[in-house]
Amino acid sequence: MNIETFVQAFAEQFDEVPAVSFTPKTLFKENDEWSSMTALSVIAMVDENYGVRLTGDDVRKSSTVEDIYNIVLSKTNA
Amino acid sequence: MINPFSLANKNILVTGASSGIGKQIAISTAAMGASVHITARDTNRLDNTLKQLGDGHHRHYLADLTIGEELDALTDSLPNLDGLVLSAGIVKTLPFKFVNHTELDTIMQTNFFSPIVLLNKLLRKKKLNKNCSVVFISSIGGNFIGAKGNSMYSASKGAINAMQKVIALELAPQKIRVNNVSPGMVRTAMLENTTAFSQEQIENDEKNYPLGYGEVTDVANAVIYLLADASKWVTGTSLLIDGGFTIQ
Numbered sequence: 001m002n003i004e005t006f007v008q009a010f011a012e013q014f015d016e017v018p019a020v021s022f023t024p025k026t027l028f029k030e031n032d033e034w035s036s037m038t039a040l041s042v043i044a045m046v047d048e049n050y051g052v053r054l055t056g057d058d059v060r061k062s063s064t065v066e067d068i069y070n071i072v073l074s075k076t077n078a
Numbered sequence: 079m080i081n082p083f084s085l086a087n088k089n090i091l092v093t094g095a096s097s098g099i100g101k102q103i104a105i106s107t108a109a110m111g112a113s114v115h116i117t118a119r120d121t122n123r124l125d126n127t128l129k130q131l132g133d134g135h136h137r138h139y140l141a142d143l144t145i146g147e148e149l150d151a152l153t154d155s156l157p158n159l160d161g162l163v164l165s166a167g168i169v170k171t172l173p174f175k176f177v178n179h180t181e182l183d184t185i186m187q188t189n190f191f192s193p194i195v196l197l198n199k200l201l202r203k204k205k206l207n208k209n210c211s212v213v214f215i216s217s218i219g220g221n222f223i224g225a226k227g228n229s230m231y232s233a234s235k236g237a238i239n240a241m242q243k244v245i246a247l248e249l250a251p252q253k254i255r256v257n258n259v260s261p262g263m264v265r266t267a268m269l270e271n272t273t274a275f276s277q278e279q280i281e282n283d284e285k286n287y288p289l290g291y292g293e294v295t296d297v298a299n300a301v302i303y304l305l306a307d308a309s310k311w312v313t314g315t316s317l318l319i320d321g322g323f324t325i326q
Contacts, residue, residue: 036226036275036279037173037226037227040171040172040173040226040227040274041173041175041176043274044172044173044175044176045176048176053273055273055274055276056273056274056275056276056277056279057273057276057277059276060276060278060279
């Protein structure tokens, strides 16, 4: 897995925020579209694409897309 | 006075009895005097439940109810029943957009097909006594409310309630009653394993319940009522127990 495709897949969970505006450093909770529903979508996307079970707490303690990516990475290698 | 909630001299089968709500139903019905027959997929946890049932003619049956042959073997080895509690169930949280046929199939298999097919087989083999009470463990989800991420689980529980009404009508001539308990959120390992929500989100959700989240005993006590002769005029109903959640 690489961070570019991850950021792209992450961005796809948003319908309003343009995908091009997402980078690894994006503070993803600081836009109007972030909600419990987008959180569930990110968890489902990670499960579907990477076979990794992210928890609600993983999302809660993350701020940037890269934070989530690193958790997925650590769980992939576990 | 005779205790109308007594389950003495009743043979009762409880599915999904190795943990959570099903486990408590087994323990509570045994305490009310029933001979309890329990089934689940996990030997060690099933053994553990059996040990907690205390004295009485209790038995356990290891079975995966999603496998046809195991269902047949289970129905053959059971005695005639006076009560049946269909409690085995699973949950998977997915936004609807991520739902697919495989995931939906898994949920429907355990939550809907298995309990319905088990009931069907027990009837065909004439294993349900006259005055038998059948209790499905359903949910407020799919019947009284919807919750985001819960579409598959809701579908399985809505299907139970829909089918139950017809089964209740068809079995009324034999005085077999068919009801369900529809609980709101109950504190179980299933809730703890529902990792899609953070602890913080769960704590906030509980604030929406006027009486807070339920305990497994709250569900077990409702089941005792529906199994006992106290409810002999009750069939085809959903007993809503939700700490006041849906009145708001």
